[in-house]
Amino acid sequence: MLGNFSYINATKLYFGDDSLKYLNEELPKYGKNVQLIYGGGSIKKNGIYDEVVKILKDNGKNVIEDGGVMPNPTVEKLYEGIRIARENNVDLLLSVGGGSCCDYAKAVSVSVNCDEDAWDKYFLRMEEPTCEIVPVGCVLTMAGTGSEMNGGSVISNHDQKLKIGHVFGDEVMPKFSILNPKFTYSLPKRQMVAGIYDIFNHICEQYFSGEDDNTSDYISEALMKSVIHSSLIAIEDPEDYEARSNIMWTATWALNTLIAMGKTEDWMVHMLGQSVGAYTDATHGMTLSAVSLPYYRYIMPYGLKKFKRFAEEVWNVCPEGKTDEQIAEEGLKAMEDWMKTIGVSLNISELGATEDMIDGITEGTFILDGGYKVLTKDEIREILRKSL
Ligand code: NZQ
Numbered sequence: 001m002l003g004n005f006s007y008i009n010a011t012k013l014y015f016g017d018d019s020l021k022y023l024n025e026e027l028p029k030y031g032k033n034v035q036l037i038y039g040g041g042s043i044k045k046n047g048i049y050d051e052v053v054k055i056l057k058d059n060g061k062n063v064i065e066d067g068g069v070m071p072n073p074t075v076e077k078l079y080e081g082i083r084i085a086r087e088n089n090v091d092l093l094l095s096v097g098g099g100s101c102c103d104y105a106k107a108v109s110v111s112v113n114c115d116e117d118a119w120d121k122y123f124l125r126m127e128e129p130t131c132e133i134v135p136v137g138c139v140l141t142m143a144g145t146g147s148e149m150n151g152g153s154v155i156s157n158h159d160q161k162l163k164i165g166h167v168f169g170d171e172v173m174p175k176f177s178i179l180n181p182k183f184t185y186s187l188p189k190r191q192m193v194a195g196i197y198d199i200f201n202h203i204c205e206q207y208f209s210g211e212d213d214n215t216s217d218y219i220s221e222a223l224m225k226s227v228i229h230s231s232l233i234a235i236e237d238p239e240d241y242e243a244r245s246n247i248m249w250t251a252t253w254a255l256n257t258l259i260a261m262g263k264t265e266d267w268m269v270h271m272l273g274q275s276v277g278a279y280t281d282a283t284h285g286m287t288l289s290a291v292s293l294p295y296y297r298y299i300m301p302y303g304l305k306k307f308k309r310f311a312e313e314v315w316n317v318c319p320e321g322k323t324d325e326q327i328a329e330e331g332l333k334a335m336e337d338w339m340k341t342i343g344v345s346l347n348i349s350e351l352g353a354t355e356d357m358i359d360g361i362t363e364g365t366f367i368l369d370g371g372y373k374v375l376t377k378d379e380i381r382e383i384l385r386k387s388l
């Protein structure tokens with residue numbers, strides 16, 4: 001049965017190859033001081049930085065630079081961003097980059113006017129903001145996380161060997177997000193496919209839970225088919241606008257909470273992947289792909305009905321003359337073949353994980369109970385060993 005829920009999505013989207021011009025419509029809504037958040041320099045190379053700064057200047061804004069947000073933003077960088085925002089009395093946090101910049105902007109947004117330690121309050125104690133939140137806007141340059149239309153923020157603490165995500169409420173979601181698929185053309189192929197797998201796995205995390213007949217699972221199947229189809233085009237021709245725009249749009253729908261409404265969710269691949277990330281600082285999507293097959297093969301018997309449906313509906317496995325187990329296994333094999341074709345990591349060793357890290361990664365993996373099997377620490381250790 002579809003559970004009860006309330007739903008709002010607070011983010012206004014502008015989508016398309018001319019969408020950056022709508023920044024002119026959004027900026028007048030905010031005060032003069034704009035903290036311009038970006039990463040390690042890709043936006044300077046591909047020209048997006050110049051375009052955005054021109055629009056900011058045309059609108060009379062003071063641009064406060066906050067570059068250098070690293071993939072998997074750290075707690076140290078978060079403290080720096082909070083300091084910059086406070087010193088400059090910032091009115092808008094404008095993230096121009098991928099999920100890391102947008103996540104970071106949200107973490108700064110809830111911390112500027114908060115006296116408590118941001119890491120302890122939001123990521124260890126998982127508290128909600130009680131202070132005034134500085135608005136966030138986003139110009140997205142990488143498709144994957146869905147951060148552009150959700151309240152999620154993931155921060156890494158390397159000293160504590162923890163990478164933790166907090167899903168904040170709708171008041172923390174970006175007020176607006178600008179999605180121009182052409183901005184993703186300059187992504188290195190490895191980042192593009194990591195993003196594609198991230199999208200696919202977000203859908204899986206919400207799909208592989210529960211056995212009810214619900215609309216969310218039908219939407220999920222359509223989104224999975226779309227991202228598989230477009231991924232195969234994009235790896236051949238990264239400048240295929242149709243494929244890149246479908247990938248970008250699917251990323252947003254995969255994790256703007258819609259497909260989770262009224263049903264339970266799994267998220268154990270992300271828990272495993274995040275802990276691998278805390279130890280290796282590897283690319284998020286790759287940490288997910290590297291643990292996925294051992295995880296799904298392990299839980300498959302506990303959720304056989306859904307894995308059979310996944311095989312038939314998403315991978316067109318023909319059920320004739322086969323047992324349910326065989327059908328489900330063929331589905332996972334088809335998924336594995338697709339993962340090989342697009343070129344995502346299939347083991348954590350190539351991401352820098354070693355045998356002696358396994359106990360620590362196991363310890364750092366949060367156990368959630370929405371999937372088909374609530375894992376024990378021993379089972380997590382075994383899945384991680386199989387992922388090496
Ligand atoms: O830093 P720059 O120089 O900009 O380079 C980035 C970075 O190296 C590069 N890049 C981005 N757009 C580009 C580009 N290079 C060339 N051309 C472009 N157009 O790509 C690299 C990765 O960027 P990043 O923002 O780190 O990637 P992604 O969007 O995958 O974000 C990853 C972070 O998001 C978190 C992850 O854990 C990770 O910390 N997640 C956030 C979620 C959420 N908010 O809901 C959910 C996800 O599951 C995920 O956990």
Ligand code: ZN
Pocket residue numbers: 145198202270284
């Ligand atoms: Zn993800």
